[in-house]
Amino acid sequence: MADLLERRWQLSIIYAALSGALRFSEFAEAVAGISPRMLSERLRDLEAAGLVQRNVIPSSPPTVEYRLTERGRRLGPIIKAMQDYASEPVG
Numbered sequence: 001m002a003d004l005l006e007r008r009w010q011l012s013i014i015y016a017a018l019s020g021a022l023r024f025s026e027f028a029e030a031v032a033g034i035s036p037r038m039l040s041e042r043l044r045d046l047e048a049a050g051l052v053q054r055n056v057i058p059s060s061p062p063t064v065e066y067r068l069t070e071r072g073r074r075l076g077p078i079i080k081a082m083q084d085y086a087s088e089p090v091g
Helices: 010-020 024-030 036-048 077-089
Strands: 052-057 063-068
Touching: 010 024, 010 036, 010 063, 010 077, 024 036, 024 063, 036 052
Parallel strands: none
Antiparallel strands: 052 063
16 A cells, blocks of 8 residues: 555545545646646556546546545545644644
């Protein structure tokens, strides 16, 4: 899991999902600076690890949504703790 999460952008993508991002374009907006190709690759990595579930919604054109699995949602308190730690004053 550490190998997966230490990859660039992974925590930002999980944080975006925890914050409500569902569609590819929402992730692209939430994760500033990530290329579409890298976002696609990282979402596939998270899906393969069982942290994200990809759902194709039959519409015209088809829509794809990404949702955190239960396993992915369990990372929420860890990410919150890291945010709290980073916002503490130094010294």
